[in-house]
Amino acid sequence: MRALTRQVLFAIGLPALLFGVWWVASDGSTDPFWPPLRTILETFPSVWTGERLRADLLPSVLRLTGGYLLAAVVGIALGTLIGSYRGVRAFCEPVLEFLRAVPPPVLVPVIMLFAGIGDTMKIVVIASGCVWPILLNTVEGVRAVDSVMLETARSYHLRGVGRLRHLVLRSASPQIVAGLRQALSVGIILMVISEMFAANNGIGFTVVQFQRSFAIPDMWTGILILGLLGFLLSLAFQFAERRVLGWYHGLRASTRRS
Numbered sequence: 001m002r003a004l005t006r007q008v009l010f011a012i013g014l015p016a017l018l019f020g021v022w023w024v025a026s027d028g029s030t031d032p033f034w035p036p037l038r039t040i041l042e043t044f045p046s047v048w049t050g051e052r053l054r055a056d057l058l059p060s061v062l063r064l065t066g067g068y069l070l071a072a073v074v075g076i077a078l079g080t081l082i083g084s085y086r087g088v089r090a091f092c093e094p095v096l097e098f099l100r101a102v103p104p105p106v107l108v109p110v111i112m113l114f115a116g117i118g119d120t121m122k123i124v125v126i127a128s129g130c131v132w133p134i135l136l137n138t139v140e141g142v143r144a145v146d147s148v149m150l151e152t153a154r155s156y157h158l159r160g161v162g163r164l165r166h167l168v169l170r171s172a173s174p175q176i177v178a179g180l181r182q183a184l185s186v187g188i189i190l191m192v193i194s195e196m197f198a199a200n201n202g203i204g205f206t207v208v209q210f211q212r213s214f215a216i217p218d219m220w221t222g223i224l225i226l227g228l229l230g231f232l233l234s235l236a237f238q239f240a241e242r243r244v245l246g247w248y249h250g251l252r253a254s255t256r257r258s
Contacts, residue, residue, distance in 0.1 A: 015231075019037070022037050023036075023037045023038065032214075032216055033216055035216055035217045035220065039217050040217050040220045040221055040224065043218060043220075043221055044221045044224065047218050047221045047222075048221060048225060052206075055201055056201050056202055056203055056205070056206045057203060057225065057229070059119075059201050059202050060191055060195065060202045060203045060204070060229075061229070062119075063119055063122045063123055063126065063191055063194070063195075063202070064126060064187050064188065064191045066119075066123040066126075067122070067123040067124070067125070067126025067127040067130060067187060067190070067191070068126065068127075068130055068183065068184065068187045070123065070127040071126070071127040071128075071129075071130035071131040071134055071183060071187070072130075072134055072180060072183070074127070074131055074135075075131045075132075075133075075134030075135040075138060075179065076134060076138050076169075076176060078135055078138075079134065079135045079136070079137070079138025079139045079141075079142065079176075080138060080142055080164070080168065080169070080172075082096075082135075082139050082142075083138060083139040083140070083141070083142025083172070084142055084168070089139070089143075096135075096136075100132045100136070104125060104128050104129035104186075104190055105190070105193050107125065107128055108121075108125055108193065108194060108197055109197075111124050111125055111128070112197065112198065117197070117198035117199075121194065121197075121198075122191070122194040122195060122199070122202075125190050125193070125194040126187050126190045126191055126194060128190075129183075129186045129187070129190045130183035130184075130186050130187045130190070131183075132183075133179040133180075133183045133186065134176070134179040134180055134182075135179070136179065137175045137176055137178050137179025137182070138172060138175070138176050138179060140175055141171070141172030141173070141174070141175030141176055142168055142172045144171075144172070144175070145167065145168055145171045145172060146171065149167060149171065150167070153167050173244065173245060173248070174245060174248050177241055177244065177245055180237075181237060181241070184233060184234070184237055185230070188226070188229070188230050188233070191203070191204065192204035192207070192226065196208050203222055203225060203226060203229075206222050207219055207222035207223065207226075210222060
């Protein structure tokens with residue numbers, strides 16, 4: 001119980017402190033582009049009603065989910081293939097280094113030419129940025145599988161899907177999860193950027209519309225929504241990570257105690 005209380009305090013302590021600093025620093029501000037936090041919070045309920053949440057927040061979350069899952073499937077599959085075979089890795093490495101150096105926002109106009117301006121374009125933009133941390137971490141995780149364990153699996157005739165599932169992916173899962181965590185923040189950024197191009201809904205579209213109409217407090221409420229969305233997704237990811245990597249965290253804890 002004490003450990004849970006400490007975790008909750010750590011989770012809310014810094015955000016509460018930052019909000020307090022923001023409240024004090026902005027209180028009494030007359031700058032139209034830097035309204036007091038009190039004004040932003042008062043505006044929040046009238047802007048983010050149930051209808052707006054359905055019309056803007058829900059589509060953004062669905063696009064983020066689609067692009068993120070697509071990147072996860074492609075990144076883990078290709079990363080496992082590239083990490084398992086030295087020849088494939090040597091063949092793909094120059095192309096991978098070239099492609100990952102291209103910032104995903106630069107690709108938005110190009111993707112629009114091929115995917116149009118609908119949800120498909122936005123999902124592809126999100127996937128194009130999220131795939132790299134997942135892919136590269138998967139490659140390194142598969143490469144780092146213990147050679148003794150590989151030889152042991154071979155001697156016990158553990159091959160094919162069984163070897164991939166029970167040894168390779170399980171051993172590489174801590175790094176794969178690390179890549180998935182990095183990709184989550186990238187996906188949120190690209191979700192907003194993709195919705196600023198030829199969109200008619202979504203959080204990014206709404207924030208830009210507020211900015212263009214000089215509804216500055218409303219614009220700041222959109223930024224708060226993005227922060228809350230990122231925070232909630234991070235909590236959900238941590239919960240899933242504890243379930244998936246329970247064996248790994250237990251092993252690390254026992255190692256520290258010994």
